[in-house]
Amino acid sequence: MGEKNSGEWKLQNDKFVLFRFVPTMRCNYRCKYCFFPHDMKKSAKETMFDLHSPAQWVDAMWNFSDYDVELYAWGGEPFLLDGVYEVLRGWSRYSFVQPGNRIDTNVSFTDKIIAQCPTSKIKLNCSWHTQYDTFDSIFTKVKKLRAFDMVGMVNFVASPQNMDILSNKYRMSLDELVTRFANIDVYLNVAADFNLVHGDADDPALTAYRQMILRHITRDEWALLHTPRKPGVCTAFRRFFTVYPNGDISPCLFNKVVGNFFTGTLDNSHDDTCCEDCPSIVQYPFRLDNPYPYRQHFLEYVKRNKVHYYETIQHETTMPAAPHDWQLISSQLHRRLNVNASLLERVTARLNTTKHK
Numbered sequence: 001m002g003e004k005n006s007g008e009w010k011l012q013n014d015k016f017v018l019f020r021f022v023p024t025m026r027c028n029y030r031c032k033y034c035f036f037p038h039d040m041k042k043s044a045k046e047t048m049f050d051l052h053s054p055a056q057w058v059d060a061m062w063n064f065s066d067y068d069v070e071l072y073a074w075g076g077e078p079f080l081l082d083g084v085y086e087v088l089r090g091w092s093r094y095s096f097v098q099p100g101n102r103i104d105t106n107v108s109f110t111d112k113i114i115a116q117c118p119t120s121k122i123k124l125n126c127s128w129h130t131q132y133d134t135f136d137s138i139f140t141k142v143k144k145l146r147a148f149d150m151v152g153m154v155n156f157v158a159s160p161q162n163m164d165i166l167s168n169k170y171r172m173s174l175d176e177l178v179t180r181f182a183n184i185d186v187y188l189n190v191a192a193d194f195n196l197v198h199g200d201a202d203d204p205a206l207t208a209y210r211q212m213i214l215r216h217i218t219r220d221e222w223a224l225l226h227t228p229r230k231p232g233v234c235t236a237f238r239r240f241f242t243v244y245p246n247g248d249i250s251p252c253l254f255n256k257v258v259g260n261f262f263t264g265t266l267d268n269s270h271d272d273t274c275c276e277d278c279p280s281i282v283q284y285p286f287r288l289d290n291p292y293p294y295r296q297h298f299l300e301y302v303k304r305n306k307v308h309y310y311e312t313i314q315h316e317t318t319m320p321a322a323p324h325d326w327q328l329i330s331s332q333l334h335r336r337l338n339v340n341a342s343l344l345e346r347v348t349a350r351l352n353t354t355k356h357k
Contacts, residue, residue, distance in 0.1 A: 006288070007291050018071075020073070020240070021078075022242075023073060023076070023078045025046075026044050027106075047245065051247075058087055060247070064096070065096045070296070072282055077105060077106055079108075085112070088101075092119040101123060102282070105124050106126075106127050106132070108132070110144055111144075114148055124145060125152055126152075126155065130162045154189065158212070159193040167327060174216070187306050209329055210222075215309065216308075232287055232288055234271065234272065234273070237272045238270065243261050247261040252283060
């Protein structure tokens with residue numbers, strides 16, 4: 001990626017940790033493109049509060065008051081659990097818990113979030129699931145949350161189903177969707193459908209799809225998300241940890257136990273070489289092969305890709321643009337595979353064995 005992208009500065013001593021929590025893998029939605037099996041969304045039993053109460057989780061955070069702490073939570077739908085509201089309310093009151101804490105949510109519990117844990121320290125990753133929310137519904141929810149400065153971005157997966165609904169039901173392009181949210185000062189992130197981007201790299205139809213996504217995300221960011229990584233030094237061994245329901249702490253993608261949340265132990269004394277891919281925007285900022293900051297990774301991602309999008313739009317006013325009309329791309333995909341079934345059904349049938357991380 002070149003010398004200009006060196007991240008060697010990340011080796012500096014920094015009293016910072018990012019704790020990742022998975023309150024539950026249960027979910028109240030059943031989106032067809034989700035990587036998590038639908039039956040598990042209903043039957044997943046392990047939760048964050050099986051062994052320790054919300055009050056115990058709140059108190060245990062004090063063990064790490066010598067650090068600058070950020071939080072990251074996903075699932076499932078975290079806000080299905082009443083305990084999540086209590087721990088976020090309690091943790092956000094600690095001065096050492098930093099702003100910019102990312103919580104992934106489908107915003108179905110918007111009013112409850114505002115009522116029980118309103119704080120600008122939380123920045124929600126608000127996903128629009130078109131099977132369950134109309135545009136007016138998701139827009140209204142996000143606008144409410146934006147009034148409390150609780151929105152990091154709106155995430156829109158450009159799956160065939162979502163794109164068909166956007167184009168055919170709402171008569172909107174991606175640019176128009178971006179603009180609607182920009183008008184309330186909210187960034188819309190256009191996320192690639194992993195089923196498509198991991199298809200045949202030489203397929204012209206999939207190339208056109210990638211070009212559409214690359215109007216919204218930098219090429220460097222795309223490479224970090226979607227191409228195999230070479231082994232390299234990563235500071236996540238010192239700074240990015242998953243906390244399990246029993247309190248055990250493990251670094252990033254590895255299962256090695258290096259501490260416990262409730263005893264306040266944490267061995268984060270060294271960096272290490274990692275040869276794993278980084279499938280999400282939270283992970284690769286800790287690597288040395290890019291310049292992106294790991295502090296407030298979520299908001300920093302929004303900043304740089306927001307700039308990229310508007311620079312792309314300005315460039316297109318003077319230079320020929322790559323095709324990004326969904327109807328054209330969709331028809332290319334249909335013709336390429338010569339299948340009469342719907343695009344969504346075809347993609348699912350073709351790639352239903354794809355392994356997701």
